[in-house]
Amino acid sequence: MSDDRRNQLPANDLLKNSSLYREFQAEREEILKHKWIESEKAGHDIGFERALTDWIVRHRSKWRKTRQAAGH
Numbered sequence: 001m002s003d004d005r006r007n008q009l010p011a012n013d014l015l016k017n018s019s020l021y022r023e024f025q026a027e028r029e030e031i032l033k034h035k036w037i038e039s040e041k042a043g044h045d046i047g048f049e050r051a052l053t054d055w056i057v058r059h060r061s062k063w064r065k066t067r068q069a070a071g072h
Contacts, residue, residue: 026072030063031055 035051046054 023067023072026067027060027063030059034059 031048031052034055035046035048038051038054039046
């Protein structure tokens with residue numbers, strides 16, 4: 001996309017097209033999957049904050065390495 005075209009896009013579209021935003025969305029999806037799995041195991045909703053913390057400690061590093069190796 002040319003710089004001229006990029007400058008014409010609304011800010012929201014620029015955000016959605018950024019690699020940082022796509023990475024954030026992918027990470028968020030993984031955290032939500034983890035929340036669902038761990039909530040099922042616990043028999044109740046563990047909450048986003050607990051799922052986030054647990055996922056970061058247990059899975060984030062490996063997940064990022066895998067994504068980098070895949071070229072994301």
